[in-house]
Amino acid sequence: MSAREDILARVRHNRPAGDYGLPPIPQFAIPIDEQGRLETFSRTLKAMGGQLCRSSEMASPITWIRGRFPDAKIVCSAVPEVPSDRAWSAIRKPQDLADVDVAVVRAVLGVAESGSVLFTEAELKVNTLAYLAQHLVVLLDESAIVAGLQDAYMHSAFRTARYAVFHTGPSATGDIEGVLIHGAQGVRSLTVIIGGYN
Amino acid sequence: MRVGLFIPCYMDAFEPEVGVATLELLERLGCTVEYPVDQTCCGQPMTNTGCHQDAAGTEALFVKNFSSYEFIVAPSGSCVHQVRVNMTAIEQTPEVRAVRQRTFELTEFLHDVLKVSAFPWASFPHKIGLHYNCNSLRGINLASPSEIKTVPFSKPRALLEKVPGVEFAEPTRWDECCGFGGTFNVFEPAVSVKMGQDKVSDHSRAGAEYIVSADSSCLLHQKGCARHIGNPIKFMHIARILNGASA
Amino acid sequence: MSAANVLHPEVIGDRFEGAKDAQGRPLVHAEGTSKPIRAHTRHEPQPRGARDSGNRPVDQVEAAERFIAATEHEKAHDERLWDMRLRRDQAAHALPEWEDMRGLASRIKEHSLAHLDTYLGQFEAAAKANGVVVHWAADAAEHNRIVHQILKDRGAKSLIKSKSMLTDECGFRAYMAGVGIEVVETDLGERIQQLDGEEPSHVIGPAIHKTRADVAELFARTLGSDPDDEDIPHLASIQREATRPLILKADAGMTGCNFAVADTGTVVVCTNEGNADLSANTPPLHIASIGIEKIIPRFEHLAVFLRLLARNAIGTPMTQYTSHFRAPRAGGELHYVIVDNGRSERLGLKEFWTSLKCIRCGACMNTCPVYRRSGGLSYGATYSGPIGIILDPTLNRRKYSSLPFSSTLNGSCTNVCPVKINIHEQIFAWRKVMSEEHRLPFVKSEMMKVLGYVLSRPALYRAALGAADEALRLLPHFVLANSLNTWTNKGRDMPDAPSQTFHAWWRENRGPKSNSK
Numbered sequence: 001m002s003a004r005e006d007i008l009a010r011v012r013h014n015r016p017a018g019d020y021g022l023p024p025i026p027q028f029a030i031p032i033d034e035q036g037r038l039e040t041f042s043r044t045l046k047a048m049g050g051q052l053c054r055s056s057e058m059a060s061p062i063t064w065i066r067g068r069f070p071d072a073k074i075v076c077s078a079v080p081e082v083p084s085d086r087a088w089s090a091i092r093k094p095q096d097l098a099d100v101d102v103a104v105v106r107a108v109l110g111v112a113e114s115g116s117v118l119f120t121e122a123e124l125k126v127n128t129l130a131y132l133a134q135h136l137v138v139l140l141d142e143s144a145i146v147a148g149l150q151d152a153y154m155h156s157a158f159r160t161a162r163y164a165v166f167h168t169g170p171s172a173t174g175d176i177e178g179v180l181i182h183g184a185q186g187v188r189s190l191t192v193i194i195g196g197y198n
Numbered sequence: 199m200r201v202g203l204f205i206p207c208y209m210d211a212f213e214p215e216v217g218v219a220t221l222e223l224l225e226r227l228g229c230t231v232e233y234p235v236d237q238t239c240c241g242q243p244m245t246n247t248g249c250h251q252d253a254a255g256t257e258a259l260f261v262k263n264f265s266s267y268e269f270i271v272a273p274s275g276s277c278v279h280q281v282r283v284n285m286t287a288i289e290q291t292p293e294v295r296a297v298r299q300r301t302f303e304l305t306e307f308l309h310d311v312l313k314v315s316a317f318p319w320a321s322f323p324h325k326i327g328l329h330y331n332c333n334s335l336r337g338i339n340l341a342s343p344s345e346i347k348t349v350p351f352s353k354p355r356a357l358l359e360k361v362p363g364v365e366f367a368e369p370t371r372w373d374e375c376c377g378f379g380g381t382f383n384v385f386e387p388a389v390s391v392k393m394g395q396d397k398v399s400d401h402s403r404a405g406a407e408y409i410v411s412a413d414s415s416c417l418l419h420q421k422g423c424a425r426h427i428g429n430p431i432k433f434m435h436i437a438r439i440l441n442g443a444s445a
Numbered sequence: 446m447s448a449a450n451v452l453h454p455e456v457i458g459d460r461f462e463g464a465k466d467a468q469g470r471p472l473v474h475a476e477g478t479s480k481p482i483r484a485h486t487r488h489e490p491q492p493r494g495a496r497d498s499g500n501r502p503v504d505q506v507e508a509a510e511r512f513i514a515a516t517e518h519e520k521a522h523d524e525r526l527w528d529m530r531l532r533r534d535q536a537a538h539a540l541p542e543w544e545d546m547r548g549l550a551s552r553i554k555e556h557s558l559a560h561l562d563t564y565l566g567q568f569e570a571a572a573k574a575n576g577v578v579v580h581w582a583a584d585a586a587e588h589n590r591i592v593h594q595i596l597k598d599r600g601a602k603s604l605i606k607s608k609s610m611l612t613d614e615c616g617f618r619a620y621m622a623g624v625g626i627e628v629v630e631t632d633l634g635e636r637i638q639q640l641d642g643e644e645p646s647h648v649i650g651p652a653i654h655k656t657r658a659d660v661a662e663l664f665a666r667t668l669g670s671d672p673d674d675e676d677i678p679h680l681a682s683i684q685r686e687a688t689r690p691l692i693l694k695a696d697a698g699m700t701g702c703n704f705a706v707a708d709t710g711t712v713v714v715c716t717n718e719g720n721a722d723l724s725a726n727t728p729p730l731h732i733a734s735i736g737i738e739k740i741i742p743r744f745e746h747l748a749v750f751l752r753l754l755a756r757n758a759i760g761t762p763m764t765q766y767t768s769h770f771r772a773p774r775a776g777g778e779l780h781y782v783i784v785d786n787g788r789s790e791r792l793g794l795k796e797f798w799t800s801l802k803c804i805r806c807g808a809c810m811n812t813c814p815v816y817r818r819s820g821g822l823s824y825g826a827t828y829s830g831p832i833g834i835i836l837d838p839t840l841n842r843r844k845y846s847s848l849p850f851s852s853t854l855n856g857s858c859t860n861v862c863p864v865k866i867n868i869h870e871q872i873f874a875w876r877k878v879m880s881e882e883h884r885l886p887f888v889k890s891e892m893m894k895v896l897g898y899v900l901s902r903p904a905l906y907r908a909a910l911g912a913a914d915e916a917l918r919l920l921p922h923f924v925l926a927n928s929l930n931t932w933t934n935k936g937r938d939m940p941d942a943p944s945q946t947f948h949a950w951w952r953e954n955r956g957p958k959s960n961s962k
Contacts, residue, residue, distance in 0.1 A: 255901025
C-alpha cells in the first residue's frame, strides 16, 4: 500500500464521530474612516511600515522615484507608466534582478483593513522583482481599494494566478530582542503611489 | 436557607479563621450552616496529578457528607471547580450529579444566590490588590478574564465594592497565575516561586497594602514568597473582610 | 519611555531603537515590541535548553530552573512575550466580532478534520491539475527521503528554506547534513538558531530567548563579525548580506505551509521577512512541506483564519507577506510533500484530536506564565509551551510524559487560542493518561496513593493531622519526606501554624452536629 493509501485509510478509520458541519461565514463589517477607504488604507499601510503618496502630488512617478532614491542605479519597472533601466528582454532568470535598486509594480488591489496590496505573477513579470529589489514602489488605483480581507479573497486572481501575494509594508523582523528592522531579507521600503491607474 | 459548609483541607490546617469567618458570614446573612464533621478534601490533589482512581474514595466521601444539602458552600473556588468540573472518578449517579451541581464557591453564592446588597457590619479602609485563583476565574467564571472580549464583570469585586473604605490597587498583570498550581508548586518549585514573587511585587508596586482573594491556597503560596523576599505586604481572604474583619 | 506598567521595569530600555514612521514615531509590527526591552548585561551566559535525555522523560523542571537563574535573560524573555500578549489583546479586542470568529475558525477546522480524507483528495487533485507534483510521506523519515530524492534527481546540492515547524519536527536539517545537502534557513531567528545548533524556542520568534549580546557573540563565532558590535540593525544586516548570496545561488527552495486550500490546491505561507517568497521564487525548484491538518476548504475560510492569525500572534492585522502558491511558475517546478507523521493517529484520540486545529500562532506560549519563565528550549521538543505539552506526547509518549506537569492549569492558553482548542483541559487529560500508563515518577504516584488512602478515611485523616487536631508542621500537600520539602528550599517561607484547626474550633464552638441524612 502506498503512503497515500495508507494515510487516507488511517484518516478515514480515525474520523471523529459527530456532526461537524461547515458553518456559513458572515461578511464582517470593516470600520472605515469617515474620510473613506483611502484614508483608512493610508493609516493601516503606514502602521505596517509602508509609505503612501499621491500621483497628483508629483510630476510623474519616475521623477518622484529619482528624487526619493537619488543613489539608485537600477530602476526596474514592470509598468508601462514608468520607464525601466533594465530591459525585460535581458532578464532570463530570477537572479538577474539581484542588482535592482528600485522595483516598480502595479497592484491588483489594496485592502483598507490591513494596508495590504496584492500582486500576481502578471504584475510582477518575474516574481523575484518584489523581493530582490532594495525598494518597492507600488502603483495602486484608488478605486481598487477594497474594505477588508474577505472582499479581497473574492477576487478571481486567487483562482487563476499561479502565484498571488499580499504585501503589507516592507520586509520586517523583530527577531533580535524585539527591535524592529525593515529590510530583513526583502525590500527595505514599500511606497504606494495612489493614482488613476485603471 | 440550610447550607452545608465545606472547608478545604489546607484551610482547615492553616487558616481556620477563614473558615470561621465564612461560617459567621453565612449565619449573619440568615443561613443555617452545618459542617459535616467527616469531611476531608475535595480530591483535587489527586486528580490534579492525573491520579483519578486514587481520588475516587475521597470524592465518594465528599458526596456522602453533602448529599442532603441543597446548597453546599466552600470558601475556595479551586475546590468548587474540582467538584463541579472534575469530580468524575466515581459513578455519576443522580445523587453524585446533584451534589456536584449544588456546590458553590462563597463569593458566587453571595453574589448569585443570596444576591447580597450590603455588608453593614463591614468596613475595610485599605488599598487592596484583588487576586483571582485561576480555577475560580476561568473555571467557574468568578470574573471575566482579560483574554476574552466580553462585557467585564467580577463577582468578588462587586461584593467588595459594597464594603466601605475599600480601595483597589491595579497591578500590571491582574489575572496572571501566581504559580501555586496545586501540586505544581511542589514539583516545579523554581517556576512556582518566581511566579509568586512576581505576583507579590506586582501588587506591592501598585500600592496594595493587602492582597485579597477568595482562595487561600494562592494566598498561602504568595505569603510564603513575600516573606522570603522580605516583602511585608499583608494577605486576607475575602470572607474575613466581608465578615467585618478590620486587619 | 514609561516603565510604570511592567513587572520588571529594570529591563525596559530608555531608547526606542527600532524602525520609525515618517514622523519619527516608533512603529510596532512584525515581532517588534511596543517598548524597548533589553537585558542590561553582556555577561550572563545564555541559558541552554533541556539536557539531552535520550528517550527518557525530559527534565523540563531542571532546564526551567537554569533559565530562571539567568535572571536577565528570564526577565527580558518574560517581558517580551507579555508585550506580545498585550499587543494581541489590543488588536483582537478591536474587532467586535473577535469571539465569533474564534468560534467560526474552530468549527471550520473541526469540519475539515472530520472530512479530512475528502479534502485531502480534493487538494491533491486540484494541485495535480495545476501542474504541481504531489508526494505523500507517512512519517518524518519518509518526508526527508522524499525531499532528498527530489533534490538528488535534479542534482541540487543547496537548499534555502523558510521557517517550518513541520520540517523541524522531521529532523530535516540533521538529515540533510547527513546526506551532504547544504540547508540555509532564511528567517533571521531560525538562521540564528541554526548557526547556534539550537532548535527554535518559539514558533514565531525562534531566537526570542537570546539577548543581543548572545547574537553578537554567535555571529562573531560563525560569521566572523565583530563580537562587540551589538547594534541590532547592523546585526540584522550582517545576516542579510551573508544570506543573500546563498539565496541567489541555491539550487532549490523549501517552505512550510500555514494553510492548504482544498478547492484550488493552494499553499498559503505567512512571513514577515518575505523569505518564503525568496526561497520559493529564486531557485527553479520549490518544495512545500504540508502537514495533513493544514487543509481548509475554500478561500472564504482562509479569510477568517488570516484575520485571526497575525492579530493573535503579533497584534497586527496581517503579517508583512501572505503568499499563495497554486501552480509552478513558468519555467519552474513546484512539489508538495503531504506529511502525516502521527497526525492521522492523533485524529482518532477522542480527547486530543482537536489539537490538530492549531494554526501555529504562538499565542498560547506568549500567555503561558510557565513558558515565559522557562523558555521554549526547556521543553526539549520541537513544540513547546502549552500546545507542545498536548502535541508532544503523541510524538513520543515516554520522552514527553513529564511535560503535562509543567503547567499550573491556569487556562489562559485556552482563552487565547484562535481556534478554541481546550488546551488546559487536554493537559489535565494527559495527566490522567500518564498516570494510567504508569509513567509518573515513583515518588509522585506513591504520594498520591497515600493521600488517596488517608483523605478518604475521616478518622485516619484526623489522626494523621496530629493528636487532638494540633497545629501541623507539615506542608499543605502532605509531602512525605524531607527530600521533597520543596516548599522552603526554593524561596518560600513556611506558613505560620495556627493554634487549632477549623475542625477543632467547630467542635468547641458549635458542638458536634453529625451529617443529617
